[in-house]
Each structure stands twice: as structure tokens, then as C-alpha cells.
Amino acid sequence: MAKINPAFGKELKKYGAVNFNACYNCGNCTAVCSLSTEDVSFPREMVRLSALGLEDEITSSLKPWECYYCGECSTHCPQEANPGELMMSLRRWLTAKYDWTGLSGLMYKSLPATIVAFILTFAAVLVFAFMNNFNLDHIMHVGHLFEAIAIGTIMVVIFIPNIARMWYFTVLRGEDKVSVKKYFSSLGEFFVTMFVQKRALDCDDNRFRWFEHFILVLGYLSLLFTTVFLDWFSTPYLAVNIFGYLVSAIVFVVTIDFVGSRIKKKKALNKHSQPSDWFFVIWLFLMGFTAFFVRLFIDLDIIESNKWLYIIHFTVLVQWALIIVPFGKWTHFLYRSFAMYFAKLKEK
Amino acid sequence: MKEAIKNITYDALVIGAGIAGGEAALNLANNGYKVLLVDKELSVGGKMIMLSKVFPTLDCAACITTPKVSEISRHPNITIFTGSEVSNIRKISENEFTAKVTKHPRYVHVEDCTACQMCENACPVNVRDQYQFGLIGRKAAFIPFSICSPKAAAIDIDNCTLCGACEKACPTNCIDFTMEEEILNLHIKTVVVATGFKLFDAENMPRYGYGVYKNVITALQMERELAPTRPYNTILRPGDGKVPDKIAYVLCVGSRDASVGNPICSQICCMYSIKQAQLLMGALPMADVTIYYINIRSFGKGFEEFYQQAKGMGVNFVKGKIGKISEKEDGNLILRYEDINEGKLQEAEHDMVILSTGVLPNTGIEKFFENQTLSLDPFHFVGQTDALLSPAKTSIDGVFVAGTAIGPMDIPDTILSAGAASSEAISYLVEHP
Numbered sequence: 145m146a147k148i149n150p151a152f153g154k155e156l157k158k159y160g161a162v163n164f165n166a167c168y169n170c171g172n173c174t175a176v177c178s179l180s181t182e183d184v185s186f187p188r189e190m191v192r193l194s195a196l197g198l199e200d201e202i203t204s205s206l207k208p209w210e211c212y213y214c215g216e217c218s219t220h221c222p223q224e225a226n227p228g229e230l231m232m233s234l235r236r237w238l239t240a241k242y243d244w245t246g247l248s249g250l251m252y253k254s255l256p257a258t259i260v261a262f263i264l265t266f267a268a269v270l271v272f273a274f275m276n277n278f279n280l281d282h283i284m285h286v287g288h289l290f291e292a293i294a295i296g297t298i299m300v301v302i303f304i305p306n307i308a309r310m311w312y313f314t315v316l317r318g319e320d321k322v323s324v325k326k327y328f329s330s331l332g333e334f335f336v337t338m339f340v341q342k343r344a345l346d347c348d349d350n351r352f353r354w355f356e357h358f359i360l361v362l363g364y365l366s367l368l369f370t371t372v373f374l375d376w377f378s379t380p381y382l383a384v385n386i387f388g389y390l391v392s393a394i395v396f397v398v399t400i401d402f403v404g405s406r407i408k409k410k411k412a413l414n415k416h417s418q419p420s421d422w423f424f425v426i427w428l429f430l431m432g433f434t435a436f437f438v439r440l441f442i443d444l445d446i447i448e449s450n451k452w453l454y455i456i457h458f459t460v461l462v463q464w465a466l467i468i469v470p471f472g473k474w475t476h477f478l479y480r481s482f483a484m485y486f487a488k489l490k491e492k
Numbered sequence: 493m494k495e496a497i498k499n500i501t502y503d504a505l506v507i508g509a510g511i512a513g514g515e516a517a518l519n520l521a522n523n524g525y526k527v528l529l530v531d532k533e534l535s536v537g538g539k540m541i542m543l544s545k546v547f548p549t550l551d552c553a554a555c556i557t558t559p560k561v562s563e564i565s566r567h568p569n570i571t572i573f574t575g576s577e578v579s580n581i582r583k584i585s586e587n588e589f590t591a592k593v594t595k596h597p598r599y600v601h602v603e604d605c606t607a608c609q610m611c612e613n614a615c616p617v618n619v620r621d622q623y624q625f626g627l628i629g630r631k632a633a634f635i636p637f638s639i640c641s642p643k644a645a646a647i648d649i650d651n652c653t654l655c656g657a658c659e660k661a662c663p664t665n666c667i668d669f670t671m672e673e674e675i676l677n678l679h680i681k682t683v684v685v686a687t688g689f690k691l692f693d694a695e696n697m698p699r700y701g702y703g704v705y706k707n708v709i710t711a712l713q714m715e716r717e718l719a720p721t722r723p724y725n726t727i728l729r730p731g732d733g734k735v736p737d738k739i740a741y742v743l744c745v746g747s748r749d750a751s752v753g754n755p756i757c758s759q760i761c762c763m764y765s766i767k768q769a770q771l772l773m774g775a776l777p778m779a780d781v782t783i784y785y786i787n788i789r790s791f792g793k794g795f796e797e798f799y800q801q802a803k804g805m806g807v808n809f810v811k812g813k814i815g816k817i818s819e820k821e822d823g824n825l826i827l828r829y830e831d832i833n834e835g836k837l838q839e840a841e842h843d844m845v846i847l848s849t850g851v852l853p854n855t856g857i858e859k860f861f862e863n864q865t866l867s868l869d870p871f872h873f874v875g876q877t878d879a880l881l882s883p884a885k886t887s888i889d890g891v892f893v894a895g896t897a898i899g900p901m902d903i904p905d906t907i908l909s910a911g912a913a914s915s916e917a918i919s920y921l922v923e924h925p
Contacts, residue, residue: 170744170786171830174837175815176699180830185837188830220699222749222813 152197158253159240160418161233166225167191173217173227178348184210184487187217187227190234203241203313206490208234209483214347215412229416236420239475242310245302248471255419261467269459280451284377287458291372294465302470307482315486322489334485338477343484356398360428361477363394367432377439388439395432399425424473430460501679502528502571504917505591506686507578507860510538511557511903512895512910513686514564519914520684521569525921528678529564530573530593535640537561538688542623542637544718546903547767548798554639554720561641574598574642581683582862587890587924591678591860597671599647604666607635607643611658611667619651621723625713627730628723633658633667638721681924682890682917685866685874686910687857689896692746692754692849700745700847705819706731708845711741711764718771727775729844731823736844739772740827741765741783742814747850747900748786756871758850759900762789765848766799769807782808782842784829792902812838817845851900864888873899884913890924892916 153165167188174180174188186207193201202208211231218228240249251258276282315322336342339361344354366387370376376388402425406417434457441447447454468474506517509531517529529536540546541561543553564570573595580592615631623630623637632652635645647658647667659667694702694710702708707729717727729736743765747758762785769781788809790799803809812829819825824843831838853872858865867875867887874893877885884892894913895906 168748168786169832170813171832172813172815174830175813175828177815177837180837182837185830185835188832189835220751220815222744222751222755224750 146196146198146201149197149199152199153194156194156230156233156237159233159236160416161194161230162226162416164191164225164227164230165195166223167195167227168223170222173221176216176220177211178214178216178346179210179212179343187211187231191225191227191230194230194234202234203238204317206314206483206487207231208238209480210343210487212341212344212347212350213413214350216348218412218415226412226416228412232413232416235476235479236418238310239479242306242313242479243302243471243475244305244309245471248475251467251471252418252420258419258423258467262463265463265466266459269455269462273455273458278451280448280454283458284454287454287461288371288375288377291368291461291465294469295368295372298465298470303475303478306475307478310479310482311486314483315489318490320490320492326489330485330488333488334481337484338481341480356401359394360398360402363391363398363432364428366391367395367435371435376435377442385439385443389436392432392436392439396429396436397432399429399432403429420473423468427460427464427468431457431464434460498674499677499679500528502526503680503921504528504682504684505530505578505581505589505678505680506684508538508686508688508895508897509533509536509564509572509574510686510688510895511540511560512688512897512906512913513538513684514560515907515910516684516686516892516894516914516917517570518560518564518567519911520917521567523918525569525918527570528573528593528680529570530576530578532575532577534575534598534636534646535642536564536572536574537639537641539712540903541639542712542715542719544715544720544722544771545767547763548792548794550767550770552720558639558641565641572642575646578860580862581860581891583864583888583890587681587920589680589683589890591680591683593676593678595674595676597649597673598644599649599667599669599671600645601666601668602642602644604664605644606664607645608663609635609645610661610663611645614657614661616655616657617648617651617653619648624716624723625710627709627713627716682892682920683888684892684894684913684917685857685860685886685897686894686913687854687874687897689851689900690854692752692852694745694847694849696752697745697847699816700742700814700845701817701819701825702847705817705823705825705845707736707819707823707825707843708817708847711761711768711846711848714768714846715764718768718775727772729823734823734843735776737776737779738842738844739779739781740814740825740840740842740845741769741781741848742817742827742845743783743785743848744813745847745849746852749850754850754852754871757789757900759789760902761848761850763792763795763798763902765846766790766802766807768846770802770805773805773807780808781806782810782840784810784812784814784827786811786813792904851896853899854897857897861888861891864891866891869899871899873897882916883909884916890920892920 171188174185208231213228215228218226236252370388374384406414409415438454438457441450503525504520504527506513506529509529517527520527541557546553575598576593576595582590611633612631615633617632618629620626621628621630632648743761746752747754772781790796811832814827814829816828817825824841825845827840869875874897876883886893892913894910
């Protein structure tokens with residue numbers, strides 16, 4: 145027996161939902177959505193579940209992840225109930241729900257908490273640099289090590305348990321048993337979503353946005369690979385060096401457009417940016433930008449006299465790795481991929 | 493252009509000669525007041541005279557409008573100016589207004605015209621007929637529609653090539669291209685605003701394809717197809733002239749929709765669609781008729797029974813707003829919607845789609861008034877100072893409002909509203925002799 149919980153709406157507002165209670169159930173949003181199908185119809189169902197506060201149904205649903213937010217539903221909503229933004233806030237809420245530490249929820253709901261976290265990490269970097277007498281070689285060495293260690297630790301401590309929770313909520317707890325064979329045969333969906341986001345191409349008028357995002361993902365992953373595994377900042381190989389410049393430039397150039405469209409607010413999906421959205425795009429930009437100039441300063445041999453640049457880069461890196469990646473918007477990269485994988489598992 | 497300025501005096505000015513203005517004028521005239529009834533169209537009768545039948549009684553609209561129209565036309569106390577516009581209304585004293593009436597030239601002397609249609613036959617120009625909502629064409633020299641009043645020809649000077657063929661063909665020499673705009677200075681004691689409404693332009697919702705897909709029409713176009721004076725003499729879809737057998741109604745097109753700027757309910761679309769569905773079931777007994785709705789609002793006397801009657805006749809009601817329409821090669825249409833009762837996205841194929849467009853205010857009415865402000869409501873309909881107790885009073889003392897100028901309403905309510913406005917106007921005239 146479902147229990148109605150009107151307070152849920154208030155909770156969801158903290159995750160960025162706006163006006164979804166205005167919904168009068170016409171189903172226009174579902175009908176204009178180009179991703180909605182007869183078997184998987186949304187977003188009205190999610191609006192309904194949210195208005196009634198049926199948390200269990202929402203937690204077990206993968207539909208919020210099946211939406212790629214073209215914004216058509218919000219543009220054409222006769223009640224201006226903004227279903228697109230509701231789907232976005234449900235993704236934030238689910239991210240918090242999957243996170244066993246509870247820190248995601250705290251960061252999404254409280255901007256001061258996020259700012260405190262950013263200040264603390266900055267202070268820690270400064271203290272660390274001070275303790276090492278601003279010895280740049282050492283700091284850079286630690287910075288490089290930090291990246292590799294942070295990735296591994298966060299994967300084991302945060303992501304694996306969180307994805308296991310997501311798997312439990314959405315697949316395991318469901319009524320249908322999924323065969324082992326299906327877990328293997330559906331893996332393709334996982335990788336396609338992770339690297340190509342093919343599904344987003346079916347969104348209305350989305351070719352350019354999809355392309356930008358695709359390039360950004362490739363650029364970001366390549367930058368990660370170049371700095372961590374190819375040790376870009378101290379590589380002797382010219383090819384690696386040039387590749388590093390290229391991918392870091394891609395990251396910050398593309399993110400300029402992302403930040404710009406959030407400022408311009410022309411499209412429905414850019415109208416209601418939350419702090420988590422801003423942090424994500426701005427820090428991504430800073431990461432590409434500072435990495436690019438750190439390497440440039442190294443090549444020009446002026447990094448020793450401009451230690452501050454690396455300190456900034458290191459701070460951005462630490463904040464990215466310890467705040468945004470495990471508890472911020474970065475996680476959509478994983479959850480979306482797994483959601484499509486799990487959805488494939490549940491298909492009959 | 494030389495202006496022939498004449499001064500004329502009446503007790504009351506009624507702006508708009510639709511069913512509300514006509515009714516108000518008649519009530520005033522029957523009480524002995526001299527009324528000037530002005531309409532910008534070429535005929536009186538407004539929108540009602542164009543309709544097929546009326547809900548919930550299924551009376552023939554033409555058959556109940558035309559007697560009223562001829563009563564108005566023949567009344568000794570009523571003067572009718574068609575093709576005319578009112579402006580510059582000034583309140584000059586407690587019970588006195590002045591106004592300017594501009595009579596646009598019809599290029600036909602109405603009193604001499606016998607409506608023989610010989611000018612129509614002679615005219616070489618073909619344009620879309622606005623009185624049939626573009627379903628068919630008309631000539632530039634034309635009689636507006638078969639039951640128009642005054643029944644006389646008019647020249648559509650914007651499309652006329654000035655070939656003179658009509659002039660030669662006219663047996664009574666009533667066509668006169670030297671006619672000029674006439675401006676009259678008017679003295680009146682009271683004003684009734686009965687300017688009616690306009691319908692939402694379906695082209696403002698491109699996802700329904702109106703104007704692009706040939707077999708998507710508006711409900712007013714279907715109204716013409718169903719009327720006794722109908723253009724095709726049967727029900728056809730305009731794309732290829734096929735008799736449709738799977739017809740869909742899309743409700744709330746441009747009403748209850750903030751995304752197109754009109755968040756309010758139009759109050760008539762549910763009922764006129766149900767009415768048309770019943771008429772279609774009568775005209776095409778084998779056809780399937782489906783009405784896609786958000787909520788059916790059958791709130792008036794006999795309305796719910798009328799809705800149930802439609803269900804009983806086999807009209808299919810589906811809860812779900814249509815999201816998009818796409819056209820197939822054969823002219824059929826695919827409607828995409830969420831079936832709310834199932835919670836599932838669905839697509840349905842129909843061979844003809846009727847958009848039940850909503851009611852919008854006629855804008856610019858407040859600009860008729862010069863030294864006083866006619867307040868409007870938040871949706872730009874004429875504002876009522878006391879909607880509950882004096883529904884016909886406006887922000888200007890001595891100016892009253894009737895019918896759909898107030899907001900969306902059906903025909904019975906419009907007649908009631910016109911009655912209220914004329915009573916208020918009569919009281920005002922009695923109090924301010």
C-alpha cells in the first residue's frame with residue numbers, strides 16, 4: 145500500500161525542482177518527448193510520483209536517467225510545471241539516494257556546505273604546499289600521485305558501493321529475476337552509453353549538443369589518461385605533450401560554451417542552473433585551462449617563478465577529485481551508463 | 493479624399509452586432525430607445541450565424557439566428573452600420589458621449605442591390621472565402637454568405653482588379669466605385685460593448701501542423717462543413733476530398749495552455765466538439781470519432797446529459813492531450829499522446845483531425861475610448877467592476893459590456909449577459925434622462 149507524502153515535494157525543491165505541483169495531468173510532456181515510448185513513458189509518471197511523494201517508486205525507477213533533457217516537455221508544458229527540470233532534480237535526488245555517505249545530498253541541498261568543503265580543500269593544499277616549503281618538484285610529484293590514488297580510492301570506497309546500491313534499488317529489488325547471461329549480453333549498452341551517449345541523439349534538435357558533449361567526454365577522459373598514465377607534465381615525448389595540449393584545450397573551450405549557455409538561459413535546460421551545475425562546468429573549465437597553462441609554463445620554463453599557477457591547478461584538481469567527482473554532478477557519467485545497462489537488463 | 497462629416501444622435505451605441513450586441517440592441521429598441529448598432533463585418537449575426545447547430549439542444553443555429561437578425565434589421569428603432577468602425581469615444585458630460593463612426597465603402601448601394609449574384613459570376617478574381625474559413629473560394633465582388641444581412645453584394649477592394657466586369661453585369665447599377673469612406677460624428681447617452689472574441693490561431697502551435705498538413709482543420713471549419721449552408725454539401729477532408737472515417741478532435745488548442753499565453757479554459761470547446769461529434773455520427777454513420785481531452789467540462793444546464801449522450805452514441809473519449817501530429821504520405825495523421833488512464837505513450841492514426849481552438853479576447857477595445865479608461869481583466873477581456881452583482885458594468889459609468897467581450901462563454905450565457913447589459917443600460921438611461 146502506497147503512502148502519500150506531500151512533504152516530499154519540499155525536499156525535492158531543495159534539489160532544484162520548480163513548480164511541478166502545477167501539473168494537471170494532460171500528458172503533453174510524455175507525448176512531446178522523443179525518447180518516451182509505449183513501454184517507457186515519462187516524464188508525467190515521474191511528475192505524478194513526485195507530487196504524491198512515492199519515494200520507493202522513484203528510487204526503483206530508472207526513468208529519470210533515460211531523459212537527456214532536451215527541454216521540449218518544459219517548453220510545451222501548458223501549466224509551466226517544468227517537467228524537464230523535475231527530471232533533472234530527480235537525478236540529483238537519486239544521486240543522493242544512491243550515495244551511502246550522504247554527502248551528495250548535503251552538497252546538493254546546502255550551498256554553504258559545498259563552499260566550506262571548497263575552502264577546506266583549498267586550505268589543505270596551501271598548508272601542504274607551505275609544509276613542503278613550496279618545493280614545486282615535490283608538490284607536482286605528489287599531485288601526480290594524488291590523482292592516481294584518488295581515482296582508485298573513490299572508485300572502491302564510494303562508487304562501487306553506490307552502484308551496488310543503485311543495482312539493488314532498481315534491479316535486485318524488482319520482481320523479475322534477471323539471468324546471468326543477460327548481464328553479459330547487455331554489457332554493450334553500458335559501454336555505448338558511457339562513451340557515446342547514443343540515446344541522447346534521439347532527443348529533439350540535439351545533434352550539436354550531443355556532439356559537444358561527446359567531444360567533451362572524450363577530451364576529459366583523454367586528459368585524465370594523459371596526466372595520470374602518460375605523466376603529461378614531465379613527459380619527454382613530443383607527441384604526448386602535443387596531445388596533452390590538444391585535449392586540455394578541448395576541455396576548456398567546450399566548457400566555455402557550456403557555461404555561456406547556462407548564463408544566456410536561452411534553452412529550457414539552461415534556465416534553472418543549480419550550484420552543482422555551475423561547479424561542475426566551471427571546475428571542468430578550470431581544470432582544462434590550468435592544466436594547459438601549467439604545461440605551457442613548464443615548456444616556457446617559467447613555472448618555477450610562477451608556482452602559484454600550479455598551486456591553483458592542484459587546488460582545482462583536489463576539489464574536483466574529492467568533492468565534484470564523488471559527491472557532485474560528475475557521477476551522472478557513471479549512473480547514466482549503469483542506468484541504461486540496468487534498463488536493458490529489465491527489458492523483456 | 494473629401495470627408496463628408498455628418499452629425500447623428502442616438503440614445504445608445506452598441507458596438508458589435510453579433511448575438512450579444514443584437515440582443516442588447518433589440519432590448520433597448522423594444523423599450524423605445526434609438527439604437528445605433530455598428531459592426532466591422534459586412535453582415536450582422538457575428539459568429540453564431542456561421543454555426544451549424546447549437547448545444548445542448550441541437551437547434552439549427554442559422555434557423556434561430558436569422559429570425560433574430562431580421563427582427564433587428566427591421567426594427568424601426570435600430571439603425572445598423574455594417575463595415576463600420578467606432579473610435580474616439582469621449583464622455584463629455586454625465587449622460588453624454590461623443591464618438592466617431594467610420595463607414596468603410598462597400599462600393600455597392602445596399603438599398604438597390606437585389607443579391608442576384610450576377611456581379612459574382614462576372615468577377616474574374618478568386619480569393620479564399622473568409623466567411624467559410626478558407627474552405628472554398630469567393631470572388632472579389634461577392635455576397636458575404638447566403639444568409640447574411642444586409643443581403644447585398646460587396647466589393648473586396650484589396651483584391652479587386654478594377655476591371656469593371658461587375659459594374660457592367662449589375663442589372664440595377666448598384667455598384668459604385670466612387671464611394672468613399674464616410675465619417676460620422678455621433679452623440680449618444682450610453683454605450684454597450686459587445687465586441688465578442690476571436691479564436692486562437694492554430695498556426696501558433698506548429699506541432700499540430702495546421703496550415704501545413706491538409707487534413708488538419710479547425711473546429712470552426714468543421715462547423716461550416718456541418719452547417720445547412722455548407723460549402724461542400726457533405727463532409728470531406730480538404731486534402732483529397734475523401735470522406736473521412738476516422739476523425740479526431742484535439743481539445744484545448746490554445747486554451748488552458750500557458751505556453752501559448754492563454755492559461756484559461758475557453759468554456760465552449762468541450763461542448764462544441766461533443767456537438768460536432770454527434771452531428772458527425774449522424775452525417776457519417778460508419779465513422780469513428782475520437783475526442784482527445786484533458787478534462788471534459790460539461791457544466792451548463794443539460795450539458796452533462798449531452799456529453800453522456802455522445803458517449804452513448806459511440807463517440808470515443810480519450811484522456812490525454814495531443815503532443816504532436818505528423819502526416820503520413822496518404823494524408824492520414826499520426827497523433828502522439830499519453831493515454832492518461834493507462835499511463836502509456838500511444839500513437840493513433842486518423843484520417844482527419846479537427847483542432848478545437850480556444851477563445852481569445854479581441855484586443856484594442858480600450859483604444860476606442862479617449863478621455864476615460866476602459867479597464868481590462870488580466871487576460872485582456874473587458875473588465876467588470878462587479879462581476880458578481882453587476883456583471884455588465886465596466887470601469888466607465890454609462891458604458892456596459894455584453895457577451896464574450898467579458899470572457900469565454902456559450903450562447904445561452906451570452907444572451908443572458910446581453911440581457912443584463914441592456915437592462916443596466918436602460919436603468920442608466922432612465923436615471924440620466
